[in-house]
Amino acid sequence: MICNLCGTQDASIHLTEIVNDQMIEIHLCEACAQEKGTDFKTHFNLTDLLAGLADAGKTSKSPEKRFAGKCPQCGITYEEFGKSGRLGCAQCYDAFAKMLLPLIKRVQRSTAHVGKRPSRVSAETGGGRPLQLLQERLAKSVQMEEFEEAARLRDEIRRAEEKSAKPAKGKS
Amino acid sequence: MNVIDAFVKKNVEWLRATGPDSDVVVSSRLRLARNLKDFPFLQKLVPSQQEQIVELMRGVLEKSTVLKKSHYLRYNDLTELDRQFLLERHLISREHASEKGHKAVAVTPDEQVSVMVLEEDHLRLQVFQSGLNLTESWRVVNQLDTEIEKNAEFSFSPTLGYLTACPTNVGTGLRASCMLHLPSLVLTKQVHKVLQALAKLNLAARGLYGEGTQATGNFFQFSNQMTLGQQEEEIIDNLASVIRQVVDQEREARGFLGEKRKAKFEDQIWRSLGTLKSARVISSSEATQLLSLLQLGILMGLVKSNLTHQDLNALFLLIQPAHLQKISAKTLNSTERDVRRADLIREKLTQVNL
Numbered sequence: 001m002i003c004n005l006c007g008t009q010d011a012s013i014h015l016t017e018i019v020n021d022q023m024i025e026i027h028l029c030e031a032c033a034q035e036k037g038t039d040f041k042t043h044f045n046l047t048d049l050l051a052g053l054a055d056a057g058k059t060s061k062s063p064e065k066r067f068a069g070k071c072p073q074c075g076i077t078y079e080e081f082g083k084s085g086r087l088g089c090a091q092c093y094d095a096f097a098k099m100l101l102p103l104i105k106r107v108q109r110s111t112a113h114v115g116k117r118p119s120r121v122s123a124e125t126g127g128g129r130p131l132q133l134l135q136e137r138l139a140k141s142v143q144m145e146e147f148e149e150a151a152r153l154r155d156e157i158r159r160a161e162e163k164s165a166k167p168a169k170g171k172s
Numbered sequence: 173m174n175v176i177d178a179f180v181k182k183n184v185e186w187l188r189a190t191g192p193d194s195d196v197v198v199s200s201r202l203r204l205a206r207n208l209k210d211f212p213f214l215q216k217l218v219p220s221q222q223e224q225i226v227e228l229m230r231g232v233l234e235k236s237t238v239l240k241k242s243h244y245l246r247y248n249d250l251t252e253l254d255r256q257f258l259l260e261r262h263l264i265s266r267e268h269a270s271e272k273g274h275k276a277v278a279v280t281p282d283e284q285v286s287v288m289v290l291e292e293d294h295l296r297l298q299v300f301q302s303g304l305n306l307t308e309s310w311r312v313v314n315q316l317d318t319e320i321e322k323n324a325e326f327s328f329s330p331t332l333g334y335l336t337a338c339p340t341n342v343g344t345g346l347r348a349s350c351m352l353h354l355p356s357l358v359l360t361k362q363v364h365k366v367l368q369a370l371a372k373l374n375l376a377a378r379g380l381y382g383e384g385t386q387a388t389g390n391f392f393q394f395s396n397q398m399t400l401g402q403q404e405e406e407i408i409d410n411l412a413s414v415i416r417q418v419v420d421q422e423r424e425a426r427g428f429l430g431e432k433r434k435a436k437f438e439d440q441i442w443r444s445l446g447t448l449k450s451a452r453v454i455s456s457s458e459a460t461q462l463l464s465l466l467q468l469g470i471l472m473g474l475v476k477s478n479l480t481h482q483d484l485n486a487l488f489l490l491i492q493p494a495h496l497q498k499i500s501a502k503t504l505n506s507t508e509r510d511v512r513r514a515d516l517i518r519e520k521l522t523q524v525n526l
Binding site for chain 2: 073074075076084085086087088089090092093100103104107108109110111112113114115116117118119120121133137140146148149152
């Protein structure tokens with residue numbers, strides 16, 4: 001593939017942008033990419049891309065399907081999020097769930113957190129990470145000779161086992 | 173500002189060129205994004221709330237053992253030059269340095285741990301290590317997070333994890349990154365292949381100072397892009413295993429240059445040294461580029477002197493604009509800086525003979 005700018009060199013950098021549902025591809029050689037570097041950086045930063053994604057979802061539907069609501073907590077509109085790429089508060093995740101979840105799915109390829117939890121949340125929901133995951137991690141860290149990490153995991157497993165051994169505190 | 177002046181005289185701990193694979197991996201960094209449950213995200217905070225959080229965090233962060241003896245710097249007490257200085261040392265981000273409002277940063281005396289208060293998220297916890305050392309960084313930042321969480325409640329959803337101002341950080345809030353010095357892959361024109369492969373693996377490549385900066389002087393920052401759906405350790409392991417492969421490639425390219433392209437390669441190194449030793453005016457980008465080649469010459473045993481890999485790492489920092497002004501103890505305009513930079517480099521390289 002030949003560079004779109006100089007038309008002589010082989011293109012090694014490929015950029016894709018979605019504008020109003022139209023996919024635009026740009027192919028550049030290293031020299032031109034470097035020259036245009038700052039321009040493209042401002043063009044293709046993450047905020048813009050996110051805003052673009054939020055936008056794409058909006059314009060592809062008929063205008064009446066546009067979401068006009070506000071987050072009841074902080075008052076931000078989805079359009080404002082589309083512009084800034086930043087949410088107003090934690091409740092926005094609920095308020096805009098319908099649009100946000102597909103967006104998160106696209107960016108993150110997942111919508112389920114499996115990592116660390118605050119200890120007070122773990123206590124409420126009865127346990128931290130699943131025991132099986134912890135044991136897999138432990139085996140791996142021993143194999144990698146990461147003994148400090150292994151010791152930490154061993155303690156976490158011990159705590160998890162103690163917790164599950166205790167009868168659950170019911171309210172009855 | 174006494175604290176900042178104390179930093180000026182010290183070498184940065186994570187630039188001391190130790191740790192695994194430090195011939196290629198300059199440093200490893202982990203950051204966690206966290207928000208306080210009782211406040212809206214940054215853009216919806218009114219100034220009084222910002223002030224409240226800055227004060228609240230002073231008390232909370234003081235209790236952490238990881239942050240023992242750390243300095244809590246409020247931006248209102250800092251000059252713009254101080255902030256630029258902290259930015260060059262990677263203790264704060266570009267965004268944090270430039271935006272208005274009440275902000276603060278906690279920094280440990282060894283500069284390996286910092287917590288930015290009121291960046292894009294309420295808290296950004298950062299841990300730095302020299303070389304490829306993500307596992308140790310995770311141990312430290314995980315402990316720090318657990319300690320802070322004892323005295324502050326974070327926004328957390330059982331399904332989406334830690335909630336962040338930007339959905340690109342939601343979940344773990346974890347960004348793992350390594351700064352790599354890849355002069356040989358650049359010289360052999362292979363680096364674009366590495367960058368392409370990286371993009372396919374959903375890893376991001378950036379310049380020296382993170383988001384929106386260009387790669388200069390053959391330095392690249394590689395980091396994970398996705399923060400959700402994987403455990404923290406998985407994210408770290410994935411990045412580390414890719415980095416190890418890039419390290420191998422860079423070493424292979426160094427071998428190739430040293431054996432198969434010996435004359436041309438040595439010519440480039442010695443010419444770089446010649447320029448550095450004779451320049452009277454030099455920009456920071458030219459200096460970084462030439463110092464990068466000199467670094468390669470030192471690492472490959474071509475340039476022999478008392479000047480070590482670590483000395484050169486320190487020099488990369490000293491030639492930055494705010495550092496130059498801090499060591500000169502006065503404000504310098506861009507032209508004055510280019511002269512001062514050339515002086516400083518010549519002075520540091522007196523012991524290296526052509």
